[in-house]
Amino acid sequence: MSTQSLLSYATHPASTLRSPSNVDVQSLQSETTISRLRDRLAGSFIKQSKHGHARLKLIQHGGVSIPVYGVGGVVEGVVELDDVKTEGVDSIQVKIEGQLKLHESGEFGDSIIQLLDDTKTLWEKRPDSQECPKVIEFKLTLPTTFTTNDGETYPLPPTFEVKLKGIPGFKAQIEYSVSALINRPSTVPTMVPHVKSKALGLHVGTTIVNTPILYYPRSRPSFPIPRALAWIPTQGFDLSDEWSTYETVAKAKQSRLQDVVVKFHVPKSRVFCFTEKIPFYLNIESSAVSLAAFLPYAPTTGSPSPKVAMKVEVLRQTAVDVKYTTATLNQLAREDMWRVDCIGLGRFSDHLGNEKTTSAFSGEIGIFDVVQVCAFKAAGLHVKDCLVLSMTPLDPVKCPFRDFRLVIPIRLATNGWTADSRDRSGNSSSGAGQERVSQEQEYNVPSTPSDE
Numbered sequence: 127m128s129t130q131s132l133l134s135y136a137t138h139p140a141s142t143l144r145s146p147s148n149v150d151v152q153s154l155q156s157e158t159t160i161s162r163l164r165d166r167l168a169g170s171f172i173k174q175s176k177h178g179h180a181r182l183k184l185i186q187h188g189g190v191s192i193p194v195y196g197v198g199g200v201v202e203g204v205v206e207l208d209d210v211k212t213e214g215v216d217s218i219q220v221k222i223e224g225q226l227k228l229h230e231s232g233e234f235g236d237s238i239i240q241l242l243d244d245t246k247t248l249w250e251k252r253p254d255s256q257e258c259p260k261v262i263e264f265k266l267t268l269p270t271t272f273t274t275n276d277g278e279t280y281p282l283p284p285t286f287e288v289k290l291k292g293i294p295g296f297k298a299q300i301e302y303s304v305s306a307l308i309n310r311p312s313t314v315p316t317m318v319p320h321v322k323s324k325a326l327g328l329h330v331g332t333t334i335v336n337t338p339i340l341y342y343p344r345s346r347p348s349f350p351i352p353r354a355l356a357w358i359p360t361q362g363f364d365l366s367d368e369w370s371t372y373e374t375v376a377k378a379k380q381s382r383l384q385d386v387v388v389k390f391h392v393p394k395s396r397v398f399c400f401t402e403k404i405p406f407y408l409n410i411e412s413s414a415v416s417l418a419a420f421l422p423y424a425p426t427t428g429s430p431s432p433k434v435a436m437k438v439e440v441l442r443q444t445a446v447d448v449k450y451t452t453a454t455l456n457q458l459a460r461e462d463m464w465r466v467d468c469i470g471l472g473r474f475s476d477h478l479g480n481e482k483t484t485s486a487f488s489g490e491i492g493i494f495d496v497v498q499v500c501a502f503k504a505a506g507l508h509v510k511d512c513l514v515l516s517m518t519p520l521d522p523v524k525c526p527f528r529d530f531r532l533v534i535p536i537r538l539a540t541n542g543w544t545a546d547s548r549d550r551s552g553n554s555s556s557g558a559g560q561e562r563v564s565q566e567q568e569y570n571v572p573s574t575p576s577d578e
Contacts, residue, residue, distance in 0.1 A: 170183050170184060170186050170203065171186045171193045171337070173337040174335065175211075175334075175335045179207065179208040179211040180205070180207050180208070180306065180308055180333050181206040181335065182205060182304065182306040182335040182336075182337060183204050184202070184304065184337070184339075185202045192337075192338060192339065192340050193339045193340065194339070194340045194342060195268055195341055195342075196341075196342060196343055196344045197268075197343040197344060197569065198268060198269075199268045200265055200266070200267050200268075201264075201265070201339070202263075202264070203263075203264060205218055205248065205262050205306045205335075206260065206261050208260075211333065212257075212258040212259075212260060213258075215251070215258040215309065216250065216251050216309050216310060216311060217250035217251065217309045218247070218248045218249045218258070218262060218307070219245055219247050219248060219306070220246055220248055220264045220304065220305070220306055220307070221245040221246075221304070221306075221307060222244045222266055222302070222304050222305075223242060223243050223244075224240075224241035224243075224272075224282070224301065224303075225239065225299075225300070225301055226238070226239040226241055226298070226300050226504055226506075226507060227239075227297075227298070227299045227301070228297075228506055228507065229296060229298075230294065230446070230463075231292070231293050231294060231297070237506070239274065239504075241272045241282060241283070241504070242269065242272060242302065244266065244269075245307075246264070248262050248264050268282065268341065270282055274505050278505070280502075280503060280504050281504075281570070282343070283300050283341075283503075283504035283507070284300065284341055284498075284502065285300055285340045285342065286299070286300040286499055287300070288465070288509075290444075290446075290464075290465045294463055296446045296463055298444070298446055298507050300504070300507075301338060302338065302339045302341050303336055303337060303338050304336070304339055305335065305336040305337075306334070306335040306336075307332055307333070308332065308334075308335075309332050310331040311331055342540070343500075343570055344540045344569050344570070345500055345539040345540050345541065345569055345570040345572055346539050346540070346542065346543055346569045346571060347395060347398065347399065347539050347543045347572070348397065348543070348571045348573075349393075349397070350543045351393060351398075351402070351405060352394070353366070354405065355391065355407050355488075357478040357486050359481065362484070362486070363391060363407060365391065367394070369391050369392070369393060369407075370391070370392060370393070370394045371391050372389070372391075372515075372532055372534055373387060373390070374515070375388070375530065376388060376420065376423075376517060376529075376530050377528040377530075378416060378527055378528075379525075379526050379527060383415065383416045383419055383526055383527075384412050384413045385412065385416070386410060386411070386420045386527060387412065388409075388515070388517075389410075390407075390408055390515050390532060391406060391407040391409075392404075392405075392406050392513065392534065393405070396513075396534065396535070396536045396537065396574050397536070397537045397538075397539055397574060398493075398537075398538055398539065399539050399540070399541055399543070400497050400500070400538040400539065401540075401542070403490040403492055404490060404491040404493075405489075405490050406438065406472065406488070406490065406513075407478075407486070407487070407488050407489075408425065408474075408488075408489070408515070409484055409487070410424060410484065410485045410486075411483060411484050413483060414482045414483055419526050419527075420527060421485065423435040423436060423525060423527065424485060425474040427474045427475060427476060427477055428474070429473060430472070433520065435517050435519045435525075436515070436516070436517045437471070437472065437515075438471070438474075438489065438513070438514070438515050439468050439470065439471055439491075439513075439514045440468070440469050440470030440471075440493060440511060440512070440513055440536070441468055441469070441514050442468075442469045442501070442509065442510070443464050443465070443509070443510055443511075443512070444466075444467070444507070444508075445462045445510075446462060446463050446464070446506055446507055446508075447506040447508070469493060469496075469511070470491050470493040470497075471491065471492065472491040473489055473490060473492070474489040475488055475489050475490060476488045476489075493538065497538070500537065500538045500539060500540065500572070501537055501538065510535065511536050511537065511538055512534060512536060513533075513534040513535075513536050514532065514533050514534075515531075515532040515534075516532070517529050517530050535575040535576065535577060536575060537572040537573075537574075537575050539570075539572055541569065
């Protein structure tokens with residue numbers, strides 16, 4: 127999974143592309159216009175053609191190494207040409223492209239799903255517009271969804287990469303790019319008059335300036351983290367409607383012992399910002415004898431340790447639907463392949479209660495900094511997250527209880543909840559790509575996941 131730092135987003139109001147008929151070449155060439163563009167493009171991302179005579183400039187902030195955009199982001203910038211490049215130009219275009227590439231390392235090979243393919247003409251040679259502009263502006267708005275060939279519509283997925291090594295295995299990549307195309311009349315040799323350059327994937331007579339971009343949609347929970355729970359001796363937790371309780375049982379192996387009931391309490395919404403701690407509470411109930419036998423396998427406060435039998439994790443499953451990727455070949459395959467990664471660990475911070483038949487704990491979960499995107503589904507690729515409470519004894523034979531595993535689906539968000547719908551970070555940005563979330567953008571609001 128990519129660990130590319132989440133950089134500043136371009137933040138501009140949505141706007142349609144300037145149509146060719148509205149392009150005033152003279153005004154674009156004026157000193158006033160060029161001066162204004164220089165001010166707006168200060169610190170922006172710049173990509174040059176091979177020989178440096180054509181430039182694609184994208185408005186960004188903080189001198190980013192790769193342009194970054196969010197939900198419904200506006201890709202805004204200019205195409206600049208030196209005098210030598212304006213001669214013989216028929217048209218200037220800008221293109222935004224996005225692809226989901228799935229590679230299965232078994233017998234079925236590759237598949238490419240087009241997520242975005244939008245080309246706009248910025249200028250074209252006409253009787254009333256013969257002189258190619260040296261500087262031309264553009265604005266394109268990223269769509270929020272895409273539709274597959276079979277008619278299924280999905281939210282536009284984030285930039286992403288993951289692989290499962292081995293055979294069978296897979297590699298999935300979601301990539302986006304912006305290109306400026308400076309088109310000239312085709313110069314295909316007359317000896318091959320029936321061969322079209324585009325059919326060969328070539329762009330004869332065309333200068334292409336291309337750059338990858340990152341798409342990181344932002345989201346926030348619709349509810350804040352609820353108030354902390356209070357432990358009342360002999361009564362238990364003072365639960366409110368803002369919390370949900372999930373139960374599991376550690377089955378006793380010996381007839382003299384009773385089963386142990388484990389109750390796990392988490393915020394009801396189950397939608398959490400991945401830069402904030404996720405609180406949880408746990409209480410363990412059984413007879414005095416059984417609880418005493420279980421305590422060696424119960425949580426311990428402090429830093430997580432591999433020697434502790436009970437732990438809380440956030441796991442991410444990335445699945446590729448192999449049958450979907452091979453549908454164009456009319457072949458059937460395994461339904462899916464997947465990998466599971468731990469993206470967060472829980473820490474039991476306090477032992478709140480230790481009674482004869484009950485023991486209670488509080489804790490919190492931190493999501494690892496490498497996490498850059500939230501869960502999503504895009505055609506044959508599905509990424510989902512879950513909270514897992516498990517008890518796995520180091521020596522199962524000696525343990526008087528059977529292990530257990532409680533799985534609770536959750537959703538992560540990029541930003542925390544606030545009453546005024548503004549970022550808790552104050553919309554500040556370091557400008558160095560060290561913060562995972564930054565300036566104000568439109569936000570998705572994930573719904574509470576189903577329990578399935």
